[in-house]
Amino acid sequence: MKFNIVRDQLLNALNDVMKAVSSKTTIPILTGIKIDVSTEGIRLTGSDADITIQTFIPTEKDGQQLIQIDETGSIVLQARMFNEIIRKLPTNEVEIEVTENYQTRIRSGKSDFHLIGLEPNEYPMLPEVSEENQISIPGDLLKSIIRETVFAVSTSESRPVLTGVNWKVTEEGLICVATDSHRLARRIVTLDNLPKDVESVVIPGKSLTELSKILSDSSTSVNIYMTNQQVLFKTEDVLFFSRLLEGNYPDTNRLIPETYQTTVQINGKELLQAIDRASLLAREERNNVVRFSTLDQSQIEISSNSPEIGKVEEEIQVQELTGDELRISFSAKYMMDALKSIDGQDVIIQFTGAMRPFIIRSIHDDSILQLILPVRTY
Numbered sequence: 001m002k003f004n005i006v007r008d009q010l011l012n013a014l015n016d017v018m019k020a021v022s023s024k025t026t027i028p029i030l031t032g033i034k035i036d037v038s039t040e041g042i043r044l045t046g047s048d049a050d051i052t053i054q055t056f057i058p059t060e061k062d063g064q065q066l067i068q069i070d071e072t073g074s075i076v077l078q079a080r081m082f083n084e085i086i087r088k089l090p091t092n093e094v095e096i097e098v099t100e101n102y103q104t105r106i107r108s109g110k111s112d113f114h115l116i117g118l119e120p121n122e123y124p125m126l127p128e129v130s131e132e133n134q135i136s137i138p139g140d141l142l143k144s145i146i147r148e149t150v151f152a153v154s155t156s157e158s159r160p161v162l163t164g165v166n167w168k169v170t171e172e173g174l175i176c177v178a179t180d181s182h183r184l185a186r187r188i189v190t191l192d193n194l195p196k197d198v199e200s201v202v203i204p205g206k207s208l209t210e211l212s213k214i215l216s217d218s219s220t221s222v223n224i225y226m227t228n229q230q231v232l233f234k235t236e237d238v239l240f241f242s243r244l245l246e247g248n249y250p251d252t253n254r255l256i257p258e259t260y261q262t263t264v265q266i267n268g269k270e271l272l273q274a275i276d277r278a279s280l281l282a283r284e285e286r287n288n289v290v291r292f293s294t295l296d297q298s299q300i301e302i303s304s305n306s307p308e309i310g311k312v313e314e315e316i317q318v319q320e321l322t323g324d325e326l327r328i329s330f331s332a333k334y335m336m337d338a339l340k341s342i343d344g345q346d347v348i349i350q351f352t353g354a355m356r357p358f359i360i361r362s363i364h365d366d367s368i369l370q371l372i373l374p375v376r377t378y
Contacts, residue, residue, distance in 0.1 A: 014086060034123045166178070166249040
């Protein structure tokens with residue numbers, strides 16, 4: 001095979017597929033990237049068996065020629081090395097030629113690299129996903145959904161199903177929930193034409209984080225297809241496959257309280273900054289606990305103390321406070337994560353007592369809900 005390509009185009013595609021390549025894989029060929037050259041363009045594939053990413057570079061785009069193809073073919077090249085070479089080439093013109101025994105020559109300017117390639121037929125086939133049950137979501141909305149939920153997945157492998165985000169199609173719409181059993185993040189999205197056959201899947205948090213890095217901020221639709229074992233996210237020139245997690249996701253609806261004793265309406269950004277300051281002294285014993293107390297109808301106090309370091313107290317004006325007096329302690333990190341996901345908007349926090357989970361929502365947007373379990377501090 002032989003072709004010339006614009007280096008920037010190749011680098012952009014490589015950056016995407018490299019997100020799926022792991023050096024820790026037990027299958028040696030997966031340390032490589034598969035390159036398929038056809039008359040239409042070039043496909044690059046990277047995989048670690050859990051995630052597979054394939055990108056496509058067309059021979060021409062918007063009237064500009066990106067690739068000149070002299071000979072079609074396939075090759076697998078060592079991913080890290082190939083990526084480094086392309087990144088450091090001296091000019092924007094790259095010529096790649098594969099001769100017998102997969103000897104690969106990469107030329108640019110006065111640079112001339114020779115790499116030994118691998119047999120492309122040994123590279124695993126792409127997973128099969130039928131394109132029947134399709135969900136379409138604008139790319140920027142999909143990025144928001146991931147940002148608002150994925151931080152709350154569990155990092156412990158003791159319950160693998162909790163390391164993923166549960167996507168469930170219901171009459172309300174698409175419900176995305178993540179929990180590590182100390183906190184919960186939920187986003188509800190109303191979409192047209194949701195498939196009836198998909199009830200509930202659990203997508204690994206790691207896959208969604210990598211997908212988010214590839215998605216552009218544009219509103220171009222991403223098509224999503226789900227089967228029992230795999231999910232496929234398809235954009236104009238990227239296919240992103242991920243395996244799904246097995247096991248039943250717990251029913252989280254019963255965790256969300258129905259009634260509340262204390263409700264506080266407050267500026268999310270001010271609260272986030274105050275908790276950030278209080279957490280400076282709260283890092284002893286690694287539990288990072290901050291106390292929240294109501295003072296009167298117009299202000300609350302955020303405080304924290306550490307026997308070895310000292311203490312901090314800060315009063316904050318609230319927009320509205322109704323219900324019972326309250327003193328409650330919680331993890332500063334969990335509260336800050338939740339407020340960041342609501343992105344500095346005014347928030348309503350609803351409490352059902354000092355030892356019960358409490359809810360944080362945006363005043364302007366009912367579709368995002370965060371729930372946090374308090375910490376006992378006595």
